[in-house]
Amino acid sequence: MNIAFSQVTFAYDVDPIIKNFSLKVTKGDVIGIRGASGSGKTTLFRLLLGFEVPDSGTITFDGERLTPQKLKAFRKNTTWLPQDLNLGDGKVKEVFQYPFTFQANKSQKPDEKKILATFDALGLKKNIWDIDFSNLSTGQRQRVGIALCYLLNKSILILDEPTSALDENSKHQVENLLFDPQRIILSTSHDPWWIDRCTQIVDLNST
Numbered sequence: 001m002n003i004a005f006s007q008v009t010f011a012y013d014v015d016p017i018i019k020n021f022s023l024k025v026t027k028g029d030v031i032g033i034r035g036a037s038g039s040g041k042t043t044l045f046r047l048l049l050g051f052e053v054p055d056s057g058t059i060t061f062d063g064e065r066l067t068p069q070k071l072k073a074f075r076k077n078t079t080w081l082p083q084d085l086n087l088g089d090g091k092v093k094e095v096f097q098y099p100f101t102f103q104a105n106k107s108q109k110p111d112e113k114k115i116l117a118t119f120d121a122l123g124l125k126k127n128i129w130d131i132d133f134s135n136l137s138t139g140q141r142q143r144v145g146i147a148l149c150y151l152l153n154k155s156i157l158i159l160d161e162p163t164s165a166l167d168e169n170s171k172h173q174v175e176n177l178l179f180d181p182q183r184i185i186l187s188t189s190h191d192p193w194w195i196d197r198c199t200q201i202v203d204l205n206s207t
């Protein structure tokens with residue numbers, strides 16, 4: 001499994017946000033993208049997921065360009081965890097199940113026991129099960145999102161600042177749950193702890 005950006009340039013308007021950007025990623029890689037606010041970190045993910053199209057250059061998955069059909073296969077293998085996850089209205093026990101109702105995720109549907117064991121590993125208490133997702137703290141929402149990433153069990157993870165609201169113990173749990181030699185992780189992070197654990201660091205300030 002591999003992903004490659006080759007000489008990718010992209011502008012929303014006139015000035016390119018991404019200029020001649022190249023990156024090769026293979027199974028087992030944990031990519032840490034850092035850069036100032038507005039340097040284009042989220043834009044890179046949007047290009048990869050096909051929400052934007054490069055003005056020039058190519059993005060490939062397993063050596064093939066991301067045509068609409070290839071993109072479908074790519075997204076099926078991918079979970080994107082945004083920095084401020086919003087699972088919608090409802091108690092955690094309701095909204096957490098929602099992604100598992102999608103066709104691509106049905107086979108991974110966990111039972112309550114497995115979900116609560118994952119929550120426990122991330123230091124989330126059982127009582128959050130009955131709390132409205134929107135009433136959770138930022139750090140709790142982030143850990144619920146990490147639990148979701150773990151249980152969806154996809155081979156590509158796109159993580160936006162995955163440890164920004166976590167204490168050190170929770171960070172170790174994230175590493176235990178998500179790092180996998182069979183998986184690609186693409187992340188943005190300003191957290192030195194996380195960056196230290198990345199196999200490749202991309203600095204958008206210097207491109």
Ligand SMILES: Nc1ncnc2c1ncn2[C@@H]1O[C@H](COP(=O)(O)OP(=O)(O)OP(=O)(O)O)[C@@H](O)[C@H]1O
Nearest residue numbers: 012013017035036037038039040041042043044204
């Ligand atoms: N849909 C859009 N239309 C026009 N400009 C956009 C759009 N989305 C983002 N931009 C601009 O593109 C630049 C890069 O934005 P992007 O969100 O990729 O940065 P970022 O590095 O992820 O920032 P942050 O760390 O603040 O999340 C910014 O100047 C932003 O204003």
